Amino acid sequence: MHMCTRLKICGITRLEDALLASEYGADAIGFVFYDKSPRYIHPENAEEIIQSLPPFMTVVGLFVNPTQENIDDVLAVCSLDILQLHGDESADFCSAQKRRVIKALPVSEPKDLTRIAAYDCAVLLDAKAPLGIYGGTGNSFDWNMLSGIQHHAPLILAGGIDLNNVTEAKQIQGFYALDVSSGVEVAKGIKDRKKLKELCEKFCD
Structure with missing residues (x-):
């Protein structure tokens, strides 16, 4: 059976961006609750946005340690x-945890992929960032190393996905979803309406 790839827009800080993500066809949005991130949102502000979302939009909360x-x-x-x-x-x-979990793993070389097997939950693969930084860099890793990748739970691809490579990213076999943040921003935490619309259109083609 053909698996329909999903799309998550992460780093949401404004209601208008959340509603646009939903309107343009994203399946999920993400809020960053890591206070050292420029995309951090206070939980009360996030809940105000959540209460305004249409039905069937999945809400993800990102935490670091x-x-x-x-x-x-x-x-x-x-x-x-x-x-x-x-x-x-x-x-x-x-x-x-009492909620479903996505465990993010940083990747820069093939041996990093061996860590996937340790987790019984969905796994997100992101480009390895400099020490002390956890994602959100806008960089990607070499996707060629993902050939034949498997995990018993869903796999999600992140890191530097934007208008230029979203079609290529979606074509990589074995992934349940793509996670996009900086690739549709005009500034950290502020989504660009035009980029968001065009990326979602490319993703849905």
């Missing part, structure tokens, strides 16, 4: 569907 208390505090405020753990979280920590 959170404590369980950090996650629980955000969940007490925000109606999140999925947790995206973007730091050095262990497989046990991921498995202990």
Whole structure:
């Protein structure tokens, strides 16, 4: 059976961007709850956006090396569907969550892909960033190393996906979804309407 690839727009900080993502056909949006990120959003502000979303839009909350208390505090405020753990979280920590989890793994060379097997949840592959930075760089890694990749749970591709390569990214076999952030921005956390529309159109072709 043919698998329909999904699209997530991450780093949402404004209601208008969330509504445009939905209007143009994105399946999910992501909020960053890592306070060192320029795309950070306060949980109460995120919940205001969530309450204005149309039905069937999946909401993802991104965390970096959170404590369980950090996650629980955000969940007490925000109606999140999925947790995206973007730091050095262990497989046990991921498995202990009460929401579905996407574990992000940084990739720069083939041996990095061996870490996928340790996780029983969905895995997002992103370009390895400099030490102390967790994603959001706008860089991609060599997608040629993904040939034949498999995981028993969904795989998601991220890192530097934009208008120029979204068609190529969607054609890579074995991926459930693409995750886009900086590729549709005019500034960090501020989406560009034209870029967002054009990328979604290319994605849906």
